[in-house]
Amino acid sequence: MTLFERFLTVWVGLCIVVGIALGHVLPGLFASVAAAEIAKVNLPVAALVWLMIIPMLLKIDFAALGAVKEHWRGVAVTLFVNWAVKPFSMALLGALFVGHLFAGLLPPDQIDSYIAGLILLAAAPCTAMVFVWSNLCDGEPHYTLSQVALNDLIMVFAFAPLVGLLLGISAITVPWDTLVLSVILYIVVPVVAAQTLRRVVLSHGGPTALAVTLRRMQPVSLLALLATLVLLFGFQGRAILDQPLVIGLLAVPIIIQVYLNAGLAYWLSRRFGVAWCVAAPAALIGASNFFELSVAAAISLFGLNSGAALATVVGVLVEVPVMLSVVHLVKATRPWYERKTV
Numbered sequence: 001m002t003l004f005e006r007f008l009t010v011w012v013g014l015c016i017v018v019g020i021a022l023g024h025v026l027p028g029l030f031a032s033v034a035a036a037e038i039a040k041v042n043l044p045v046a047a048l049v050w051l052m053i054i055p056m057l058l059k060i061d062f063a064a065l066g067a068v069k070e071h072w073r074g075v076a077v078t079l080f081v082n083w084a085v086k087p088f089s090m091a092l093l094g095a096l097f098v099g100h101l102f103a104g105l106l107p108p109d110q111i112d113s114y115i116a117g118l119i120l121l122a123a124a125p126c127t128a129m130v131f132v133w134s135n136l137c138d139g140e141p142h143y144t145l146s147q148v149a150l151n152d153l154i155m156v157f158a159f160a161p162l163v164g165l166l167l168g169i170s171a172i173t174v175p176w177d178t179l180v181l182s183v184i185l186y187i188v189v190p191v192v193a194a195q196t197l198r199r200v201v202l203s204h205g206g207p208t209a210l211a212v213t214l215r216r217m218q219p220v221s222l223l224a225l226l227a228t229l230v231l232l233f234g235f236q237g238r239a240i241l242d243q244p245l246v247i248g249l250l251a252v253p254i255i256i257q258v259y260l261n262a263g264l265a266y267w268l269s270r271r272f273g274v275a276w277c278v279a280a281p282a283a284l285i286g287a288s289n290f291f292e293l294s295v296a297a298a299i300s301l302f303g304l305n306s307g308a309a310l311a312t313v314v315g316v317l318v319e320v321p322v323m324l325s326v327v328h329l330v331k332a333t334r335p336w337y338e339r340k341t342v
Contacts, residue, residue, distance in 0.1 A: 016229060019232065023235060041182075044231060046296065054217075054221075055218060058194050073269070077269050081286035083125075085261060086287075093256055097252055106249065107246075116301070117302075121289050122289060123159060123162050123294070126291075129319070131148070139280050144281045144285070156191070159293075160179050186297065229316065233313065236305075251318050259322075269283070279337065280330040284330070294315065298312045
């Protein structure tokens, strides 16, 4: 990892502060950016999401799906946590904490929107930052690559129906046309663009050219991530300053969800005899969220100033420090894990 990547938490924190400050000082500028949308899709956010995701998706070789059988136990554990546990556990935690325990402390007209944002946050497993987390814990790279490729493929077909089901259960109206458009824009288009670029690069220069391209585009992805954070926290800066209690309350179910799902994936991996180098990224993939998609979808579905958008932005706020703590925990517990599996 580069020096820049090692201090990613610092840069994220600085961008959050800068975004909030700029949103407070220059509200007119951010209002103009917020108004730059077509069919409820904010164009600057969409462009930054593509710049953020496409370089990461270039790493994915869908041919790696053939290697899934080599780590099938780890893959099965992660798929179970990602698709059968995490979205439903977040819907439950959102209903429990936001809908009941914290309801008296939150704006009543935003409660359903907050829950919707939490559901969007958990409904798609992370694709981009997982490579960073796996690298930090010395995870098995072939497993990480094949798992991410499989999750991306599943997301194309499962994200919209799953979100529609959970929002319906939560009695929230689902704008299906906008939801499907979000899937096309933030999953299908980046995947197709990345895979097309990958094939072109490989056909002209082979693996060496791809490695050079990835190295050159990596800063673009990270800079787009940081610019997105500035933009998102600029949009929500006033709400964050005016409602710090709301931010803290929304963070509670998100943090619980991360540790719950990471712990479940890690424990199940140990029970099924999965090697630690697979179990560590399995825990991270099981816990992390595709916040780029969730933020973009929340903005498209409910608007920039909605409670749903704020909830997903809170997810961004806690994602990096909480996931770094999960990395530390799985590395610290490696001796305990391997006492049984060796």
